[in-house]
Amino acid sequence: xxxxxxxxxxGIVGCGNISGIYFENLxxxxxxxxxxxxxxxxxxxxxxxxxxxxxNALSVDALLAHPEVEIVLNLTIPAAHAQVARAAVAxxxxxxxxxxxxxxxxxxxxxxxxxxxxGVRVGGAPDxxxxxxxxxxxxxxxxxxxxxxxxxxxxxxxxxxxxxxxAPEFYYKPGGGPMLDMGxxxxxxxxxxxxxxxxxxxxxxITFPTRxxxxxxKAGTVVEVETATHIAGIMDFRNGAIGEITTSFDVWHAxxxxxxxxxxxxxxxxxxxxxxxxxxxxxxxxxxEWSVVPNHxxxxxxxxxxGVLDMGVAIRExxxxxxxxxxxxxxxxIMTSFGASSDAGTHLGVAxxxxxxxxxxxxxxxxxx
Numbered sequence: 001x002x003x004x005x006x007x008x009x010x011g012i013v014g015c016g017n018i019s020g021i022y023f024e025n026l027x028x029x030x031x032x033x034x035x036x037x038x039x040x041x042x043x044x045x046x047x048x049x050x051x052x053x054x055x056n057a058l059s060v061d062a063l064l065a066h067p068e069v070e071i072v073l074n075l076t077i078p079a080a081h082a083q084v085a086r087a088a089v090a091x092x093x094x095x096x097x098x099x100x101x102x103x104x105x106x107x108x109x110x111x112x113x114x115x116x117x118x119g120v121r122v123g124g125a126p127d128x129x130x131x132x133x134x135x136x137x138x139x140x141x142x143x144x145x146x147x148x149x150x151x152x153x154x155x156x157x158x159x160x161x162x163x164x165x166x167a168p169e170f171y172y173k174p175g176g177g178p179m180l181d182m183g184x185x186x187x188x189x190x191x192x193x194x195x196x197x198x199x200x201x202x203x204x205x206i207t208f209p210t211r212x213x214x215x216x217x218k219a220g221t222v223v224e225v226e227t228a229t230h231i232a233g234i235m236d237f238r239n240g241a242i243g244e245i246t247t248s249f250d251v252w253h254a255x256x257x258x259x260x261x262x263x264x265x266x267x268x269x270x271x272x273x274x275x276x277x278x279x280x281x282x283x284x285x286x287x288x289e290w291s292v293v294p295n296h297x298x299x300x301x302x303x304x305x306x307g308v309l310d311m312g313v314a315i316r317e318x319x320x321x322x323x324x325x326x327x328x329x330x331x332x333x334i335m336t337s338f339g340a341s342s343d344a345g346t347h348l349g350v351a352x353x354x355x356x357x358x359x360x361x362x363x364x365x366x367x368x369x
Contacts (some may be wrong), residue, residue: 005368007033008312011063011093014046014075014082015039017166018098018304022073023052023058024302025305030309031368032309038063043085060084064091070315071096071123073308078175082107089115095313096123096308101328103175105336105351108329116326121314123321124328127307130360131191131276132297137261138193138266143321147265149194154186155214155256160249162213162223167356169223171249172211177227178247179335181206181278182274187331189259190235190243190272196330196353197235197243204228207250233338236347250349276303297362298369314369323356 010032012019016039021051026032036056039045046057056066063069064087074081074097084104089111101124102108115122127133127353141149153295156178161168170176176343191197206225213221230250259270267287273280277300281290299306307323333351341348 009035011036011069012073015044021304035068061306094121099125111353122325123311127323129192132300134280135297136295137280146263151262153260156182157251158252172225178230185273202233202341204342245309
């Protein structure tokens with residue numbers, strides 16, 4: 001790392017289930033420094049600070065006011081994303097939200113508008129698309145390994161989180177469901193691989209009206225399902241390609257690839273976009289077998305936090321960051337439009353995105369890790 005680079009100082013709000021990997025990575029990266037953490041349960045923030053060597057366990061208000069915090073990493077539950085992010089912006093801080101950016105597209109629009117007015121940045125998970133496998137896939141498409149992309153399929157099929165998550169209720173409430181929970185991984189990757197989407201159509205349903213938690217500590221609790229749990233969508237990309245996605249918490253068993261890309265000269269299999277690594281495979285139109293595309297890119301483990309790192313480096317360098325608020329808002333608009341399309345029975349346009357984020361060089365962030 002260049003001697004003149006000053007690590008970007010992070011304050012983490014929300015010390016729940018997902019926070020551990022962010023603390024682990026962001027306290028190790030050379031380009032980031034976690035200076036404070038907050039949670040509605042202060043004891044939980046204190047425990048996280050003690051575990052990861054973070055100096056300040058604070059209330060949310062105190063963290064937002066802390067003079068050293070430059071980026072607020074917002075790991076609260078989805079229903080609180082907009083409120084906490086807007087408060088961070090109002091305090092003059094950059095903010096990076098866990099996915100989804102907000103629950104409602106209008107809240108995302110307001111957040112981005114207020115951030116622009118304040119001259120601060122908004123970022124949003126997921127950052128898995130910056131992983132080695134997904135950047136390898138992007139480079140292969142750009143090289144023309146499968147010709148011009150004409151279509152794609154994406155599948156996230158399981159039977160929900162009540163068998164393993166310690167507090168799964170919110171997955172079945174407004175703002176939850178398989179599309180807002182898992183769709184960001186798949187759709188963000190599709191957008192960075194194939195470009196922005198211009199309109200969608202969808203069908204959605206609730207299959208099981210209640211769910212019984214079998215995980216501890218809430219085993220036996222019955223949850224009323226208030227959001228669609230099986231959603232199928234069709235996407236028209238700006239480049240003319242057509243994509244299809246199905247996300248479900250209603251499927252017991254399935255054998256389908258996470259993402260398939262179809263081109264004029266062949267096909268590509270892309271690994272699970274909820275991870276950073278894995279094998280990218282291509283098969284040309286006359287080839288009898290799939291071949292693995294060599295991966296020369298960094299970030300093939302559990303590297304959550306590289307979107308925050310890239311945002312911090314971009315702030316220092318004065319360039320756009322990749323896991324941007326605009327990208328996250330585009331994906332949110334796509335996801336919510338599937339359900340709205342199902343209700344309306346027609347195609348719907350989605351929030352405009354100028355272009356896919358810039359590709360990440362194979363070792364571009366190496367000096368900051």
